[in-house]
Amino acid sequence: MTAPEHRAPELPATRRARLLLAGVLLSLFLAMLLARALGEAGLEQTALFYVGVPALVAVTVTLTARPRTAVGVALATTTIGLALAGPLLDEGVVCLVIAAPLLYGVAAAVGVAVQRVRERGPGGRAPALVAAPLLAVMLLEGVGGVSLLPREDAGSASVVVDASVDEVATALASAPDYGPFRSAFLRAVPFPHPVHAAGAGLEVGAVREVEFTPRRSLGIGAEPTPRAMALEVVRSEARDDGGAVVFAVTDDTTLARWMDLHQAEVIWWAEGTGVRVTWTLRYTRTFDPSWYFGPVQRYATDQAAAYLAATFTPDGAR
Template sequence: MLAGIVLAVFAALLAVRVTRFGGLDQTALFYVGLPAMLALLVVLCVRVRGAGAVAMAVTTVCLLMAGPMLGEGMVCLVISAPLIYGVVALVAWVVGALRRTDRRHSNALLAVPLLFALALEGVAGFSLLPREDAGTGSVLVGADPADVAAALAAPPAYAAPDALLLSAVPFPEPVEAVGSGLEEGDTRVVHFTPRRTLAPGAEPTPRHLGLEVVESEVRADGGRVVFAVTEDTAFANWMRMERAVATWRGEPDGTRLTWEIEYTRTYDPSWYFGPVQSHVTDLAADYLAGTFQREAQALSGGDAR
């Protein structure tokens, strides 16, 4: 019975994720509904005292089997793992509690579909929280505004991210940028680490992000430049990148540089992926700020602050 459940759920998960059928792989139905159904099936079908533990074990097996085959989808599984385990544990606990309380009141199991109602978020475009959001990172640069502007105008040298989450989860990492200038119409193409999968015969796929300066104001005491995303093969599977805004202003101790990354969330449930994507984007904005801080201070001969 357990083997059949594992194989059936694994096949369903893999089919939906790989074929992206109906866009369901980005909805709460995939990250809440499927784990809830898995837990419910295991707890109801496995007649042992440790049915909840079995449900968690089956979930782990499914995740381990699916992850290596999903390529960059592994990022989604890693990020959503706490949500999936939480849903499975909750359903297993509710069903177990109902069983222990009074077997004659089996109709109480109808309370479980309330959880499935939350799983419908995103299926028809409905979202509890706004989809538009922005991540922000700010740093004090030990250089004057002119050096910061010069650093922003040139392709930076990217380093490995310091944030544990960005380095532990297999997000795309920037490798190099092509293009320069801060005038309207100037462009950048940022190349990222290639996409890799374990599919037979699969070759690494290049990933990049195209940017164009659509607003520019450069002054002696600071400035603001807006980069619009024109093409995205790096993050499009997780979010819709909109704009990146760099703002800098002179201060007594240096120059305050702030990066803001504007995006549209495409994953549900919003109450989980909203805060997660917001935090990750904040880390990415901090990474950008730190990158150009090093570049500007190298131009001025200063040290990182």
């Protein structure tokens, strides 16, 4: 009869690695479960999603795996979650790129806070008691219509062109020739790009049908879906020294997942030897938290307004 074999005791490093892997997998599972639940409840655009999910990842990894570098593991787990979000949650590139800095920031901040509380014991809980109510307030943004900042906002851009008032009006009334984005931000995200427009005229009732590059979801087996925007002139004014036109957005499958764009206004007036043209895009912010998505969406619409100002500049004035 042979003596039973004795296994060598598990090394601390091996045990720590197994625990870390279990913590990472558990946090990802809970995060995906929470994301699905929030999506079913219609809360996927609230702070409960964009703050709650990375916070859950950081807390779960830190408390279950107890890594030496909680922040590093939380960020690595968030990266894996972002990589899985596209195929499993059918998210697009724009949403993931825009949300990534927020998700990383929340994961890092919560990871640091939980790590310090764990290391300092009861004496380190005071900062957590202060941070917990703040986190709770942040999580409530978007739930039940709660918002710290106004949802109605606008982006604008102005340019002076070397042209006459009539030449500017003619350019605005004609179908544009859309060029590439000049803005590094619009190119990097990347935002949908207009490729073709049908319709002309500045009289009230004139319509525009604008075709954009298709949406390319990262979902498994997802096919590119067409995107377009329909606009109608609802106010038009023309004078010898300038004018103003307001386009109402009547249908939008381009930015609907990103914001509720409802109006575009362009005004122009003689200034010196040229004409000043100002574009204003009015929209309703649909994503929370407001302190993050508010400035991001405002900057994006500022850049989009600048693109329109350059696009509708008369050929001889470019």
